[in-house]
Amino acid sequence: MRDYSIGIDIGGTKIAGAIVDRQGNIIHKRICETPSESKERVLQVLANLVIEFHQLVEKENIRLVGIGVGSAGQINFNEGIILSGTDNIHGWYHVEVCDYLKQFTTLPIFLDNDVNTFTIAEYQLGSARGIENLVCLTLGTGIGGGVIAEGSMLRGEWGGAAELGHMSVNMYGPSCNCGSRGCLETYASGTGIANRMRERLQNNDSLADWEVALYRKNQRSITSKDVFEWKELGASIATEVAEEALQALAYGMMNMIHTFNPTAIILGGGLIDGNRDLVPAVQKRVSKLGMASLVQPVTIRSSSLGEDTGLIGAALQVWM
Amino acid sequence: MRDYSIGIDIGGTKIAGAIVDRQGNIIHKRICETPSESKERVLQVLANLVIEFHQLVEKENIRLVGIGVGSAGQINFNEGIILSGTDNIHGWYHVEVCDYLKQFTTLPIFLDNDVNTFTIAEYQLGSARGIENLVCLTLGTGIGGGVIAEGSMLRGEWGGAAELGHMSVNMYGPSCNCGSRGCLETYASGTGIANRMRERLQNNDSLADWEVALYRKNQRSITSKDVFEWKELGASIATEVAEEALQALAYGMMNMIHTFNPTAIILGGGLIDGNRDLVPAVQKRVSKLGMASLVQPVTIRSSSLGEDTGLIGAALQVWM
Ligand SMILES: [Zn+2]
Ligand SMILES: [Zn+2]
Numbered sequence: 001m002r003d004y005s006i007g008i009d010i011g012g013t014k015i016a017g018a019i020v021d022r023q024g025n026i027i028h029k030r031i032c033e034t035p036s037e038s039k040e041r042v043l044q045v046l047a048n049l050v051i052e053f054h055q056l057v058e059k060e061n062i063r064l065v066g067i068g069v070g071s072a073g074q075i076n077f078n079e080g081i082i083l084s085g086t087d088n089i090h091g092w093y094h095v096e097v098c099d100y101l102k103q104f105t106t107l108p109i110f111l112d113n114d115v116n117t118f119t120i121a122e123y124q125l126g127s128a129r130g131i132e133n134l135v136c137l138t139l140g141t142g143i144g145g146g147v148i149a150e151g152s153m154l155r156g157e158w159g160g161a162a163e164l165g166h167m168s169v170n171m172y173g174p175s176c177n178c179g180s181r182g183c184l185e186t187y188a189s190g191t192g193i194a195n196r197m198r199e200r201l202q203n204n205d206s207l208a209d210w211e212v213a214l215y216r217k218n219q220r221s222i223t224s225k226d227v228f229e230w231k232e233l234g235a236s237i238a239t240e241v242a243e244e245a246l247q248a249l250a251y252g253m254m255n256m257i258h259t260f261n262p263t264a265i266i267l268g269g270g271l272i273d274g275n276r277d278l279v280p281a282v283q284k285r286v287s288k289l290g291m292a293s294l295v296q297p298v299t300i301r302s303s304s305l306g307e308d309t310g311l312i313g314a315a316l317q318v319w320m
Numbered sequence: 321m322r323d324y325s326i327g328i329d330i331g332g333t334k335i336a337g338a339i340v341d342r343q344g345n346i347i348h349k350r351i352c353e354t355p356s357e358s359k360e361r362v363l364q365v366l367a368n369l370v371i372e373f374h375q376l377v378e379k380e381n382i383r384l385v386g387i388g389v390g391s392a393g394q395i396n397f398n399e400g401i402i403l404s405g406t407d408n409i410h411g412w413y414h415v416e417v418c419d420y421l422k423q424f425t426t427l428p429i430f431l432d433n434d435v436n437t438f439t440i441a442e443y444q445l446g447s448a449r450g451i452e453n454l455v456c457l458t459l460g461t462g463i464g465g466g467v468i469a470e471g472s473m474l475r476g477e478w479g480g481a482a483e484l485g486h487m488s489v490n491m492y493g494p495s496c497n498c499g500s501r502g503c504l505e506t507y508a509s510g511t512g513i514a515n516r517m518r519e520r521l522q523n524n525d526s527l528a529d530w531e532v533a534l535y536r537k538n539q540r541s542i543t544s545k546d547v548f549e550w551k552e553l554g555a556s557i558a559t560e561v562a563e564e565a566l567q568a569l570a571y572g573m574m575n576m577i578h579t580f581n582p583t584a585i586i587l588g589g590g591l592i593d594g595n596r597d598l599v600p601a602v603q604k605r606v607s608k609l610g611m612a613s614l615v616q617p618v619t620i621r622s623s624s625l626g627e628d629t630g631l632i633g634a635a636l637q638v639w640m
Contacts, residue, residue: 074613083613133477149474149481156469156581157453160614163578169491170502171571180574180609182490251491254500258483259579261476289500293394293403294480 003065006053006107007315008046009114010034010071012088015042017049018308019057019064020315024125026308028056039091043100050104066318067109069097070117070310077159080111110317114138115162116153117313118303119146120320122266125312127304133262136303137164137253138269143185147260153320165189169251174199187248190271193224197241204237211235228275246278250285257286257294268303276302323385326373326427327635328366329434330354330391332408335362337369338628339377339384340635344445346628348376359411363420370424386428386638389417390437390630397479400431430637434458435482436473437633438623439466442586444636447624453582456623457484457573458589463505467580473640485509489571494519507568510591513544517561524557531555548595566598570605577606577614588623596622 002021009016011034018029030049035041050067057064073085080098098109112120119136122128128136134148145164147154154161165185166178173182174196186192201215214235218226224245230238253265267279283300303309322341329336331354338349350369355361370387377384393405400418418429432440439456442448448456454468465484467474474481485505486498493502494516506512521535534555538546544565550558573585587599603620623629 074611149469149476150472152470154469154580157583157617158581160581160611161469161579163611163614166578166611167575168489168571171489171567172492178611180571247491251488251500255487255575258486259481260474261478261481263477291394291480291483291486291498294483297477 001061001063004057004062005065005315005318006050006067007311007313008049008067008069009117009310009314010042010046010069010085011310012072012086015045015049016308016311017053018311018315019053019062020312022124022316022319024121024312024316026312027062028053029311034089036089039089039095042089042092043095043097046097046101047104050101054105064107066107067101067105068117068314068317069101069109069111070114070314070317071097071111072114075111075113075116075159077110077112077116077155079158080109082111108318112153112159112314112317113144114310114313115144115146117317118144118268118309119148119266119313120153120316121305121309121313122268122303123148124316124319125305126266126309127301128264128266131262131264133260134264134266135164135253135256135260135262136266136268139189139249139267139271140269141190143189144269145256147262149260164252164256167252167255169248169255182248184248184252188245188252188271190224193227193241193245194222196244197222197227197238200237200241207236211237224271225274246282246285249282250289253282253286253300254290254295257298258290261294263297264299264301266301266303268305268309272302321381321383324377324382325385325635325638326370326387327631327633328369328387328389329437329630329634330362330366330389330405331630332392332406335365335369336628336631337373338631338635339373339382340632342444342636342639344441344632344636346632347382348373349631354409356409359409359415362409362412363415363417366417366421367424370421374425384427386430387421387425388437388634388637389421389429389431390434390634390637391417391431392434395431395433395436395479397430397432397436397475399478400429402431428638432473432479432634432637433464434630434633435464435466437637438464438588438629439468439586439633440473440636440640441625441629441633442588442623443468444639445625445632446586446629447621448584448586451582451584453580454584454586455484455573455576455580455582456586456588459509459569459587459591460589461510463509464589465576467582469580484572484576487572487575489568489575502568504568504572508565508572508591510544513547513561513565514542516564517542517547517558520557520561527556531557544591545594566602566605569602570609573602573606573620574610574615577618578610581614583617584619584621586621586623588625588629592622 143165170182463485490502496503
């Protein structure tokens, strides 16, 4: 009998559940809408998934060995509590997920944030298979980090480690919502890139007419995708913003290399999936920085896993 | 019979050796000048210490369980090699310390850098006793880092992890000898503080006469101690430099808190030993930065161990 795990991925708009084997194969999958009205309703959805999957496996005579739940936000891993996560769910803070689910199962239950489950998936099955000293960064609306140090997830005291999006690379930089300045997220996340672009547009009045016209098309709803497209067209401000994002990312990654002595950094998330050229561009910059003995051996790659990575990574916690 | 370890601390000017118990008590101690002419001569000194200590314990009927060597510089911990260290010793790079000493002993031998051995001493016997998630920083001529993550030394792939002095807190900051910019070391080490002071003096010509006179006393051989003394006298440039050093240190420490989720940071080294007021000053700044869930629980303390910390820490590697 092969071993299987229940993986559950809690997102702001949908909750996905699956029965997954150690190789990441999904044999059953369910997707539900995330009920935004209360945390009690969300917990009910999780419980129903657990109950349904238990019933399914009884009929099929397969062995379940554990449950892994992944969620955005800050997680107390030791106690299985979501401290804070998506704003989409009303009252979604201090949610005792593991304690609640224990009412419906005798299996061991693990809860971690979605960047750590992404890291586990990359480590066990993806671009970073078997790389024992590894840093993963997800670049999307925000920036998240996950670290494998000598084969173990780095968690720290209660599971809050690897908040690498809030590593400052400029103590005189733009204010970050974390209370600091110049965090990686303020320069190189989707939100950060768009904010920096808007800021520069407001403080610039010496542009060529064609560039002004280009930016006007989109001034209210600028995205990081716009910034990279405008850069391709040779627009000066967009180029400055994109270059600064790459430079901040390179400095952040150099800091992580000096800190962890890893052999690989994996980049994932929406920004990378939408623009794979960012990976060689940032690799080139990193290779010029820092201590050669630490920086030169590091491989920088993009994530190799598909759309179910969050779900599979959640399930794989059971074998980490 | 109690267990003892041989500790050896290789410095640029002297080499110290001792027989140490698990509580850090020294029962025999030897100090030799560091022969600067060649690495072979230095290795000979190490071998003689090992041989002499073996002979001593035979007479006294005590049990040796291992040898721990500490040295400045970059160390390949896995292979027991000093990659680079002090410039005081001619040809002092790629020194295969552990392989060499194996000719003279059957005991297990450990080699690590002096910031890691300091960290081990603080963790086993000092201010950070039993703190399983811990960051140590030594502020001297340069800045070194050591990290305990969930009770283990963080080493990374070959032992190069925790180069925290080369964490950049300003990607537009002053050039660092590591090839990067704005490293903690460029702002908050003894050398960095003195360099920043000289830089500002060269670029300033609107000072009050008394302040110009104050600085003239010492212009060629400025030290960080001068800068902090001038600040106490209310001198404007020295105050700016000292404040920037504290701010850089606070940003670096916040980055480390976001990265490691520790419960304590220990500050040591010449700068702290010479000015304990720096600890509350930097603590105050850190408490205003970053994510409260991670930052608020962290205690910041100064090192509590005395002058033999390097030697004792080297010996304690055997029990880590
Ligand atoms: Zn931040
Ligand atoms: Zn540096």
